Amino acid sequence: MKKVLVLLVLMLLSFALVGCNNNAEPETLIIQFVPSTTIDSEKLTLLENLEGMLEEKLAAAGYDVNVNIGVGTSYASVIEAMVSGQVHVGFLTAQQYAYTTLEFPDKVNVILTSVRNAYEIQIDDDGNEITDKATLVAAANASGYSAATTSEHKVSSYYSMLLVRTEDYAEYETNGIAALAGKEVAVQTETSGSGYVYPSFLLYQNDLSFVTGTPNAANGEVKAVTIGGHTSAVLALLNEDVDATFAFFDARYITDAYSSWQDANPGVSIFDYTSVVALTDPIYNDTISVVSSLSDGLQEALQNAFIEIIATTEGAEILSIYNHTGYMKAVDASYESERELYQFLHQE
Numbered sequence: 001m002k003k004v005l006v007l008l009v010l011m012l013l014s015f016a017l018v019g020c021n022n023n024a025e026p027e028t029l030i031i032q033f034v035p036s037t038t039i040d041s042e043k044l045t046l047l048e049n050l051e052g053m054l055e056e057k058l059a060a061a062g063y064d065v066n067v068n069i070g071v072g073t074s075y076a077s078v079i080e081a082m083v084s085g086q087v088h089v090g091f092l093t094a095q096q097y098a099y100t101t102l103e104f105p106d107k108v109n110v111i112l113t114s115v116r117n118a119y120e121i122q123i124d125d126d127g128n129e130i131t132d133k134a135t136l137v138a139a140a141n142a143s144g145y146s147a148a149t150t151s152e153h154k155v156s157s158y159y160s161m162l163l164v165r166t167e168d169y170a171e172y173e174t175n176g177i178a179a180l181a182g183k184e185v186a187v188q189t190e191t192s193g194s195g196y197v198y199p200s201f202l203l204y205q206n207d208l209s210f211v212t213g214t215p216n217a218a219n220g221e222v223k224a225v226t227i228g229g230h231t232s233a234v235l236a237l238l239n240e241d242v243d244a245t246f247a248f249f250d251a252r253y254i255t256d257a258y259s260s261w262q263d264a265n266p267g268v269s270i271f272d273y274t275s276v277v278a279l280t281d282p283i284y285n286d287t288i289s290v291v292s293s294l295s296d297g298l299q300e301a302l303q304n305a306f307i308e309i310i311a312t313t314e315g316a317e318i319l320s321i322y323n324h325t326g327y328m329k330a331v332d333a334s335y336e337s338e339r340e341l342y343q344f345l346h347q348e
Contacts (some may be wrong), residue, residue: 171239
C-alpha cells in the first residue's frame with residue numbers, strides 16, 4: 001500500500017512539473033522588429049507569412065504556440081517591452097543588446113547573430129576580407145561603385161558611413177572629419193547603433209561632439225538632426241535639408257527609397273552625387289534576442305527555426321528587410337566589446 005502511495009505522489013509531482021513547464025512557455029510568442037527601412041503593406045504581408053513559417057517550425061520541435069509579429073516604434077520601446085515581459089523576441093542591434101544586458105541583467109539572452117553578404121569591395125582577389133577603412137572609403141567613392149554584394153562571402157560586422165554631397169567633398173578631403181564642425185548632420189535616435197552610437201564615438205575620436213541646439217564650430221560641435229529611418233536620412237542629404245548624413249554602409253543601395261529624388265534628377269547616379277567621408281569602427285551584426293524566461297528548449301527551437309527559414313527563398317525575401325542573408329548561433333560572451341563601448345559612451 002505504501003509503495004502505491006509513493007507512486008501516486010511521484011506521478012502527481014511529475015504532472016505538476018509538466019504543468020509548470022507548459023505554463024512557463026507563452027501561448028502566443030510576441031516578436032517585434034525595428035526595421036531600418038520603411039515597412040509598407042507588402043512587407044507587412046511578408047511578416048504575416050513569417051508568423052506561419054515560425055509556427056510550423058516550432059510545432060515540429062514540439063512547441064505548439066501562436067506567433068505574433070509586430071513592428072516596434074523604436075529600439076527603446078522594444079527593449080522596454082521585453083524587459084517587462086510583453087515581448088518575447090526582439091531584433092536588436094548588438095549595441096542595444098549590450099545596453100540591455102548592462103542595464104537589465106539576466107533579463108535578455110542573445111540566441112542568434114546575423115550574417116550578411118559582403119560588399120564586393122570588402123573582398124580582395126584572394127578572397128580575404130578587407131578591413132582597412134581608408135581602402136574601403138576609396139573603393140566606395142570610385143567610379144562605377146554600386147554597392148554590389150557577393151553571396152560567396154559573408155561578414156559578421158558592418159559600418160556606419162558619414163555621407164556628404166560630392167560637391168562638398170573637397171572640404172573633407174582637406175580637413176577630414178573636422179569639416180563637420182558647425183554643420184547639421186542627419187542621425188537616428190540615440191539608441192541606434194549605426195545611426196547614432198558609433199557615429200558619436202567617431203566624432204569623439206576626432207575631437208567633435210553632437211549637440212541638439214545651435215552648434216559652435218570653434219568647440220567642435222555638430223548639430224544632430226534626428227530623422228527616422230536611414231533611407232530618409234540619406235534622402236534629407238539629397239534634398240539638401242542637412243549637410244551630411246550618418247547611415248549604415250551602404251544605405252544607398254535601396255534605390256526604391258529615393259525614387260522621388262531620382263525622378264527629379266533623371267540620369268544622375270546617387271553614388272556619384274554623394275561621397276563617403278569616413279567609416280566608423282566595425283559594428284557587430286544584428287541579434288535575435290529573447291527574454292531569458294523562455295526555456296532553453298524553446299530558445300534552441302527558435303534558433304533552428306530562424307536558421308532554417310532564412311535558408312528558404314521565401315524566408316530570405318521576408319528577412320531582407322534587414323538585409324540579413326543568414327544566421328549563426330550566438331553567445332553572450334561575444335558582446336563584451338560592445339558592452340565596453342557602451343560603458344565608455346555613458347561615463348558619468
